[in-house]
Amino acid sequence: MEDLQQFKQTYFEESGEFLGVAETGLLRLTPGNADMEEINAIFRAVHSIKGGGGAFGFSDLVAFAHEFETVMDGVRNGTIAITDELVDTLIRSNDVLGQLLAHARDGTRPPAGFAGQIVASLKNFAASAIQEDADVEELYAPSPAVTAAATGGATAADGRRTYSVRFRPKADLLLTGNDPTFMLRALKALGDAEIECDIGGLPTLAHLEPELIYLQWLVTVTTAKNTSDIQDIFEFVSDESLVEIAEHSAESPASAASKAEAKPPAAAAASKAGAAPPAVYATEAAASATAAKPTAGRSSAQSEGGHANLGNHTIRVDLDKIDRLVNMVGEMVITQAMVAEHVRDLPQGEFQELLEGLEQLAQHTRELRESVMSIRAQPVGSVFSRMPRLVRELATATGKDVSLVTSGENTEVDKTVVENLVDPLTHMIRNSIDHGLESPDTREATGKPRTGTVHLSAAHRSGRIVIEVADDGKGIDRPRVMQKAVEKGLVQAGATLSDEEIDNLIFLPGFSTADKISNISGRGVGMDVVRRNITSLGGRIGVYSTPGQGSRFILSLPLTLAVLDGMVISVGAERFVLPLTNIIESLRPKIADLHGLVNKCDVMMARGEYIRLVYLHALFGIPGAITDATKGLVVLVETEDGGRLGLVVDEVLGQQQVVIKSLESNYRRLDGVAAATILGDGRVALILDVAGLQEMSQHGGSASSVAQRQVTAASPQPHVM
Amino acid sequence: MSKDEENNVALIKWSEDEGRVKLGLPSDLDLAMAQPLLDSLRHAFAIGDTIEILADGVERVSTACVQALLVASRTATESRQTFAIVGPSAPFADACSDLGLSDWLKQWRRS
Numbered sequence: 085m086e087d088l089q090q091f092k093q094t095y096f097e098e099s100g101e102f103l104g105v106a107e108t109g110l111l112r113l114t115p116g117n118a119d120m121e122e123i124n125a126i127f128r129a130v131h132s133i134k135g136g137g138g139a140f141g142f143s144d145l146v147a148f149a150h151e152f153e154t155v156m157d158g159v160r161n162g163t164i165a166i167t168d169e170l171v172d173t174l175i176r177s178n179d180v181l182g183q184l185l186a187h188a189r190d191g192t193r194p195p196a197g198f199a200g201q202i203v204a205s206l207k208n209f210a211a212s213a214i215q216e217d218a219d220v221e222e223l224y225a226p227s228p229a230v231t232a233a234a235t236g237g238a239t240a241a242d243g244r245r246t247y248s249v250r251f252r253p254k255a256d257l258l259l260t261g262n263d264p265t266f267m268l269r270a271l272k273a274l275g276d277a278e279i280e281c282d283i284g285g286l287p288t289l290a291h292l293e294p295e296l297i298y299l300q301w302l303v304t305v306t307t308a309k310n311t312s313d314i315q316d317i318f319e320f321v322s323d324e325s326l327v328e329i330a331e332h333s334a335e336s337p338a339s340a341a342s343k344a345e346a347k348p349p350a351a352a353a354a355s356k357a358g359a360a361p362p363a364v365y366a367t368e369a370a371a372s373a374t375a376a377k378p379t380a381g382r383s384s385a386q387s388e389g390g391h392a393n394l395g396n397h398t399i400r401v402d403l404d405k406i407d408r409l410v411n412m413v414g415e416m417v418i419t420q421a422m423v424a425e426h427v428r429d430l431p432q433g434e435f436q437e438l439l440e441g442l443e444q445l446a447q448h449t450r451e452l453r454e455s456v457m458s459i460r461a462q463p464v465g466s467v468f469s470r471m472p473r474l475v476r477e478l479a480t481a482t483g484k485d486v487s488l489v490t491s492g493e494n495t496e497v498d499k500t501v502v503e504n505l506v507d508p509l510t511h512m513i514r515n516s517i518d519h520g521l522e523s524p525d526t527r528e529a530t531g532k533p534r535t536g537t538v539h540l541s542a543a544h545r546s547g548r549i550v551i552e553v554a555d556d557g558k559g560i561d562r563p564r565v566m567q568k569a570v571e572k573g574l575v576q577a578g579a580t581l582s583d584e585e586i587d588n589l590i591f592l593p594g595f596s597t598a599d600k601i602s603n604i605s606g607r608g609v610g611m612d613v614v615r616r617n618i619t620s621l622g623g624r625i626g627v628y629s630t631p632g633q634g635s636r637f638i639l640s641l642p643l644t645l646a647v648l649d650g651m652v653i654s655v656g657a658e659r660f661v662l663p664l665t666n667i668i669e670s671l672r673p674k675i676a677d678l679h680g681l682v683n684k685c686d687v688m689m690a691r692g693e694y695i696r697l698v699y700l701h702a703l704f705g706i707p708g709a710i711t712d713a714t715k716g717l718v719v720l721v722e723t724e725d726g727g728r729l730g731l732v733v734d735e736v737l738g739q740q741q742v743v744i745k746s747l748e749s750n751y752r753r754l755d756g757v758a759a760a761t762i763l764g765d766g767r768v769a770l771i772l773d774v775a776g777l778q779e780m781s782q783h784g785g786s787a788s789s790v791a792q793r794q795v796t797a798a799s800p801q802p803h804v805m
Numbered sequence: 806m807s808k809d810e811e812n813n814v815a816l817i818k819w820s821e822d823e824g825r826v827k828l829g830l831p832s833d834l835d836l837a838m839a840q841p842l843l844d845s846l847r848h849a850f851a852i853g854d855t856i857e858i859l860a861d862g863v864e865r866v867s868t869a870c871v872q873a874l875l876v877a878s879r880t881a882t883e884s885r886q887t888f889a890i891v892g893p894s895a896p897f898a899d900a901c902s903d904l905g906l907s908d909w910l911k912q913w914r915r916s
Contacts (some may be wrong), residue, residue, distance in 0.1 A: 117878070120912055121912075122911075124908060141871060258836050258867070258868065258869050259836075263836075263865075263867055263868050264868050264904070265868055265900060265904060267902050268903050268904060268905070269903050272903065278905075279902075279904070279905030280905050280907050281904055281905035281909075283875055283909075286872070286875060286876050286879065287876070288876070288879075288880065289843075289846060289847055289850060289876050289877060289880045290847070290872060292876050294839035294840045294842070294869055294872075294874075295836060295839055295840070295869055297868065297869070297872065298872065299868070299872060299875075299904070301904075301905055303905075678909075726854055
């Protein structure tokens with residue numbers, strides 16, 4: 085039973101991937117653009133979901149998938165014409181399939197009449213192609229097997245069983261006078277067989293040895309015969325070839341495999357029958373653009389080396405297990421830091437070997453950390469791939485022509501970050517299309533192409549991932565934003581704000597709630613929510629807009645939410661950690677470098693530039709700290725958008741790798757603080773958020789520092805020094 | 806089965822017209838034909854833009870020869886050359902079906 089659960093689990097995971105593949109394909113499907121490769125991929129995806137569903141007895145799911153598949157089959161045969169209406173129906177069918185999968189997973193039944201309308205449309209489309217379909221059925225002998233399962237578990241009733249047979253002939257099988265065709269035909273003769281050929285091991289034309297076999301097969305056969313009958317077929321080749329037979333009856337697909345222990349991959353592969361490649365490989369499969377059958381895609385990711393085992397290159401691991409591993413590595417990093425701290429107290433020049441050993445340990449810990457992080461890393465493409473759907477819907481809803489361009493899909497980032505990107509990106513794209521892009525007519529009138537473009541890109545930059553959503557719309561309507569902000573009391577009337585400051589007003593909470601989505605002018609619907617989400621991930625968001633030419637939203641996020649390289653600083657008795665990526669340098673300013681701006685802030689001249697000083701002790705109300713920058717230290721930091729600040733601290737204690745512990749989940753969000761950590765000596769230290777500090781010093785939080793300065797600096801300049 | 810001797814390599818029935826190469830498959834595509842077929846395909850891809858495989862006369866086909874055509878189709882995709890299997894005979898289509906390659910044939914066939 086446990087086995088069965090495990091296979092079900094695998095089935096649902098794979099089905100999720102197939103749904104994604106199908107959706108991606110369907111979204112690219114337009115009347116003028118019928119890519120056979122894509123259509124085949126969609127067909128295979130649906131077919132696989134149906135096949136596996138049949139094996140588990142999900143009758144509602146199978147019945148629906150069958151209708152869906154029938155129409156897809158018509159599409160790929162060319163007997164059903166691709167129209168917008170068809171594509172819409174298919175996309176909705178994919179959604180329905182997803183819902184049915186959810187019902188199957190939860191063990192619930194869909195309500196009566198569920199998706200009746202969609203089924204009716206599918207049947208209509210299918211009816212238009214029935215005649216032409218007949219000969220296709222012949223060509224695809226395998227489908228009756230699945231159909232049998234689909235029509236209510238006939239396979240179980242008549243005592244037939246389904247086997248997965250994997251056959252990898254020895255490379256020189258042909259030279260012995262044998263031919264795989266003989267075995268495959270014999271398998272077909274046993275019952276209903278679906279044969280998939282894996283062409284992933286094929287070399288190039290230049291390297292092909294014509295008399296060697298590079299192919300392998302996965303056959304799903306439903307038959308009244310037993311395992312030994314199947315084994316007999318391979319009797320003459322089994323010594324040299326790999327033959328694996330796994331059995332699953334309709335009721336209990338995972339049980340009683342002839343080599344059950346060793347077979348999960350094969351059995352799982354069986355549920356993939358006709359499978360499309362997993363999403364990750366989809367691009368590669370499309371690129372190779374060769375093959376007929378799904379296993380091809382799967383193996384195209386396997387290397388050109390030839391006869392690699394199917395499915396042995398990846399394993400599925402429960403995320404919890406990885407999280408535990410990450411956590412443990414985190415603890416190890418802390419322990420390592422702790423040991424390093426104690427070692428510092430050892431007498432100089434002694435215990436050389438111990439010190440060397442610890443140095444190595446530190447290095448290995450770092451490598452271990454990176455390896456573990458890379459396990460969790462996922463390409464952002466998995467989020468990007470959801471966006472075409474959104475764009476399509478929004479384009480329809482708003483009546484605008486929109487084209488979505490994506491780049492940098494392969495940029496990898498921690499899984500948690502990827503998951504948390506969906507909402508902000510959805511919001512930003514919605515915002516860009518709803519408020520940024522003009523209607524086609526307006527665009528034409530201003531000399532732009534009728535189709536607006538939204539460009540979604542990702543890249544790694546200085547240890548962070550930077551994601552950009554750019555549109556070529558009208559840009560932020562600054563006067564309108566300003567007017568709104570004044571109306572809302574967010575900005576004083578008559579205040580002079582730089583363009584950048586005005587643009588950033590759209591992130592203010594009060595700003596967004598006033599403007600409903602339907603309102604055309606003024607961007608900023610829910611952008612405060614976006615910013616809050618991004619900030620909670622330790623990220624930042626900025627907007628750059630050029631009137632008439634469009635806007636760019638740039639968000640930068642840490643690559644991982646688990647570990648960070650930081651600089652430990654002290655202010656009074658408190659310790660803080662500054663992310664290393666933010667730090668430019670630290671210095672002790674001379675009196676002549678410091679200047680006070682009346683009722684504003686203190687600035688420091690550093691490298692020919694005035695930099696605003698932020699007194700951490702004042703910002704956080706820490707007693708006993710050094711208040712004079714010339715006696716303490718100024719750490720120059722830079723935010724992702726290039727803004728610079730000078731943080732006045734007592735001391736810089738040293739660099740350390742720290743494990744990030746979320747403040748939000750353990751306590752609550754604090755301004756200017758990104759997270760917390762445990763230092764080597766066991767003390768808790770806050771990890772500072774530089775951009776947050778900048779904001780605090782400019783807006784709310786600045787009151788305290790200004791007030792504090794006003795006390796100490798009644799006459800501004802001289803006192804500061 | 807007709808063969809041309811060209812460049813010291815045994816090639817199968819062959820014609821070329823302004824970058825359009827036609828290869829006529831012999832009726833018996835057994836294992837022994839795999840090497841000549843491969844040589845012909847290599848030659849065809851080296852000189853032609855469009856490679857058409859005339860498969861209407863095929864009566865028997867070995868896996869080795871189907872495999873060579875599979876590799877050729879993949880080469881065509883990669884090198885953006887045009888490749889087609891013209892009028893495949895029923896035995897040829899059956900063999901593809903037996904090998905789980907019906908979809909592949911469907912993709913590349915031309916009547």
